Amino acid sequence: MTTKMKMKIKIKIKMAWREPQPGTSGVKPIRIAYVRSLGQVKKQPQFAGFPLKTVTRYGTIASAFGATAGIFAVFFFGEVPRVRKDILMNIPVIGGYWERSIPPEDNVSTSDIRCLLAHPMIII
Secondary structure, rough: OOOOHHHHHHHHHHHEEEOOOOOOOOOOOOOOOOOOOOOOOOOEEEEEOOOHHHHHHHHHHHHHHHHHHHHHHHHHHHHHHHHHHHHHHHOOOOOOOOOOOHHHHHHOOOOHHHHHHOOOOOOO
């Protein structure tokens, strides 16, 4: 062995083991930093400081709540005549759902109204 190789071996031994400190027993190994065997760690993609997985999960929940609130609003305000006529009846596929027409048998003619006014009925 050459002296250069002996020096390398001594340096490696000194790096791996420390001399015992006063008041301790034996030689302890130096703590060596952990090296991953799988390679480097990849950075996680983020959106506004939140991980993409979290944003996806919360976005799905928020969209479900938003769709539910939208459907509720459509049916809640569907009975308001102005909203029904201006907005809901203009939806292409389901606009006919909100059409409110009076059946012919429920129509009251003017002669019927005059007759009712001439002969008032008492309802108990």
